[in-house]
Amino acid sequence: MHRRGFVSLSVLAIALYLASNYLTMLSPFSGTLWSFEGKKDVRNPYGKVEVFYDEFGIPHFVAQNEKALAFAIGYVQAKDRLFQMDLHRRIMRGELSEVFGEDFYESDVFYRKMDFVKSAEITWESLKNTEIAELLIAYSEGVNHFIETEKLPMEFQLANYKPKKWEPVDTLLIAKEIAWGLTGNFWDLKRAVILDKLGDKALELYPQSMGNYTIIRVNKSFVDWAKSFESHNILGSNNWLVSGKFTETKKPMLANDPHLLLTVPPVWYEMHIQLNGFNVRGVTFPGVGMIIIGRNDFVAWGFTNVGADVIDFYYYVWNGSKYLYKDQWLEPEKKVEKIRVKTAKGFEEREVVVEKTIHGALIERDGFKVAVAWTGFTNTSEALAIYKYNYARNISEFMEGLKLFFVPAQNVVYADIYGNTMYYPAGKYPIRVVNGKEVPGNTIFNGSAGEGEWRGFRAFGFSTWEGFIPFEEIPHVINPDYIATANQEPGYWKHYLGDTMYFADPYRGMRIYEVLDELVASKKITAEDFMNLQRDTKSKVAEFFVPFILEAYPKMDDELRVYADMLRNWDYRMEKDSKEALIFAIWLEKFVNETFDEFFAVGLDKSYLPRLYVLQNLPAKSEWFDDKRTEAVETRDDIALRALKLAIEEIKKNNYKVYGDINKLAMKHPFSRVVGYFDYPSKAMDGDEFTVFNFRRIGEMGYQVGSSWRMIVTFEKDYCVIPGGNSGNFFSKNYDDQLILWAEGKYKVCDFSARGERIVFG
Structure with missing residues (x-):
């Protein structure tokens, strides 16, 4: 999860000081120089582990000892992904x-001031007396054994440095990074800036709720700086499950595809x-030695981000260096750190x-x-929960x-071999109180008065x-017939969880439920049905929104009517060979920009704009459609x-023919600008950010988002795929061997069969 806070990795190469001999060494025609076979026998102080690499480069660990297993996982992850870690x-x-x-340097300053390291250290202290403490230590020892005994991946030679030893705190830091990437939302500050720039009239664009499409049926320069390091509100995910009552196998089925x-x-x-x-299979983040999303012999689980408001901001009265x-x-508590x-x-x-107040990090x-x-920012227990x-x-x-999973709050779907299903948005949700009354958290609280504190x-x-909301009060469903989550509102209003800017537009959730409703009413569901739904581009x-274009039909000239007629007869599928999808995608961007020109006029960029669903439901004569720069209303x-006129002009200017001309996969290696052939191949793609088959082309920030893992569990034959390959070694056959499968909505079998080349730890 990279950005200019989680730094946009494709720009790292700007700062690299590379000698020309490095590039010579990296000639693709001398791949044997960098081929990495690794040892077939590795010392393991905790006992024997066999690791089998299958045809897709997936390691299968076979062990009888947990500490020996953790050591081997650390070593193998370092072998495959050390630079990423x-x-x-x-x-x-x-x-x-x-x-x-x-x-x-600015990124380093922000992360030092937020002191994520301290929060990981506190978490490590709280875990030292649990069953996973020795596993975190053994995992770290495995990573360090690789660093100390093996040739480092090529990126370290390109950047001319050697990594420091891995520690348990580093694994917990990776978990904090993921949590921050999904919940570190500075919307409260942006909201204050919007009110300052546009006044109270703008509040209608940011309602507390977007209605019934639920799961269960400031100083602007400060904000502009801080938002570079916040979570991406474009990140999302899909998951759903169906009970065995509606499946061909009579067993529950579960699907998940997190969008990162x-x-x-x-x-x-x-x-x-x-x-x-005992078998467990799925995916994890490099640096974490347990399966985060997946299944074992008995149960399966998947996540989507709840997106709830679990971050607050406090201002103070100051007297010199002291705050009231x-x-x-x-x-403030102060610590001076040095950045090299x-x-x-x-x-x-x-x-x-680095400064802290009684409420948290001071920036x-x-x-x-x-x-x-x-x-x-405190002792959290996600590592123990995942275990x-x-x-x-x-x-x-x-x-x-679930009771131990605190942050980031996740919409967890669960199924098991006994036929049970469950939805539970596990996490810690703060309750804010001001003057004895519970209040929303989408404001900046008076810290001097102790407003909005989390007891x-x-x-x-x-x-x-x-x-915080008690675990038992968190809205959940045990044994639903079927349920789907796509980052939409949970449908719970007893306590504030967040306003509309904390949750996704409901469109993906609407489409998933639409398809599931049709399926359960008409047939017994199969794995192929789930595949088709994950591939769905409608x-x-x-x-x-197309009806809004057609409303203007009487005002169009003959040329524009040709385009409007194409959209009138379109099936609404965002597919790479579609002319209509091209027209609509560019039109929608222009429509949003032209509607909210007042934002841009006062220096607010697209990150301040309201949800698309709010725009959809504005009255046709809303004042937001009136361009104040013209005399007409x-x-x-x-x-x-x-x-539409602007969209057609852009299409003609750039000679676009179909949607795939603008909707292209362009996945970049961190050193892309120096060693371009490290990148994955480019490819025209189906889908957009609002379709179930999820792919979002490069925007102004220079990154792409899409389904980062697709998984279908049937408890008979399971399927999965990742966008690329499991190996981080460019010369490995598994560097990008799943990319085309993923891009075309295809799968590999996801089983418990240990096979392939073997490494023995002992």
């Missing part, structure tokens, strides 16, 4: 500029564990002051200070893990969580007509 660790530790130069950044190598790492005959808190003047920065003249050390920009409280998921044998054991929460300390957005059809 170290890069993410450096992001979270604020150590990028030491290797990649001063272009990344499309990276080289992929975000996910596939593996299969067999411990004393409940009639007391307090000094690589410059054109060599290395230099720069000091950064400042252009004279504006705010404290950040985030549920991940329990891996080895759960029934729904009760799995729910014990039982201690930032960078040990929390007791009393002031756009509910197009279905709702525009309505929706006027803006739709203008957007």
Whole structure:
């Protein structure tokens, strides 16, 4: 999950100081120089483990000892993905500029000031007396054994550095990174800027809810700086399940495809564990030694992000260096850290002051200070939760893990071999109180008055969580016939979970339910039905918005009517060979921009715009459609007509023919600008951000998002695929061998068969 906070990895090469002999060494015609076979026998202080690499480069671990297993997983993940692991660790530790130069100094400053390392250290302290502590240590030892005894991956030679030793805290830092990437939302600050720039009239664009399409039926320069490091609100996912009552096999079926950044190598790492005959298979993040999404011999589970508001901001009255808190003047906790920065003249050390208030990390920009409280800033137990998921044998054991999953809150779908199904959005959800009354969290609280504090929460300390929604009160469903989540609102209003900007537009969820409704009413569902649904490209957005274009038909000239007639007869499928999909995609972008020109006029970019579903439901004569720059009073059809004209102009100017001309896969390696052939092949793609088959072309930020893992579990024959390959080694046959399967909506079998080349640990 990379961005300019999770730094956009494709630009790392800007800061690399590469000698020309490195490029010579990397000639693709001398691949044997970099081929990595690795040892066939590896010392393991904890016992024997056999690792079999199958035809897709998926490691199958066969072990009788958990610590020996953890050691082997650490070693093998380092073998396949060490640079990726170290890069993410450096992001979270604020150590990028030491290797990649001063272009990344601002990122390092932000991550140091947020002190994610301290939150990971607190989490490690809370786990030291649990059953996974020794496994985290053994995993780290496996990583370090690889670093100490094997030739490092080529990226380290290109960047001319050696990674430091891996520690248990580093694994927990990876977990904090994922959590921040899915919940570190600065929307509350943006909302304050919108109100300042556009006034209270803008509030109608940001309602508390988008209606019934649910799962269960500031100082602007500060915000512009901070939002570079927040979570991407474009990240999303799909999952659904159907009980055995409606399946051909009479067993429940489960599907999951999380939508994350499309990276080289992929975000996910596939593996299969067999411990004393007990099988677990799925995907994890490199740096984490357990399966995060997958199945075992008894149960299967999948995630989508809830997106709830689990971050708050506090302002204070200041008197010099002290801040007022409940009639007391307090000094922020301060620590001076040094950031080592690589410059054109060599290395230099720069000091950064890390400050904290009673509420959380203190960040400042252009004279504006705010404290950040985030549920991940304390002792959290996701690692223990995932461990329990891996080895759960029934729904009760799995729910014990759910109780320990705090951040990021996830819509968990569950099925088991006994026929049970479950939906549970597990996580910690804060309850805010001001003057004895529960309030929403989408504002900036008066920290001096103690407004909106989370009872039982201690930032960078040990929390007791009393002031959070109790686990039993979190809305959930046991044994539903079928259920689907796609980051839409959960459908729970007893407590505030977030306003519309914390949840996705409901279109994907609407389409999934539409198809599931049809399937359960007409047939017994098969794995092929689930595959077809994951491949589905029908756009509910197009279905709702094309009529706006047709409203303007009487005002069109003959040429525009040709295009409108094409859209009138379109099946609303966003497919790469479609002319209609091309027209609609460009039109929609123009329609949004022309409607909300007032935002751009006051310097607010697209990240401040409301959800598309809100735009869809604005009245045709809403004042937001009126262009204040003209004397006329525009309505929706006027803006739709203008957007169509602009879209056609762009299509003609660029000689676009079909949707695939603009909707292209372009997955870049971190060193893309220096060694271009590390990138994955480009390919025209189906889908968009609102379709179930999810792919989002490169936007202004230069990244792509899509289904980062597709999984279908039937408990008979399961299927899966990742966007690329399991190996991070460019010369491996498994570098990108799943890419075409993934791009075309195809699958490989996902089984428990240990086969292929063998490495023996002992």
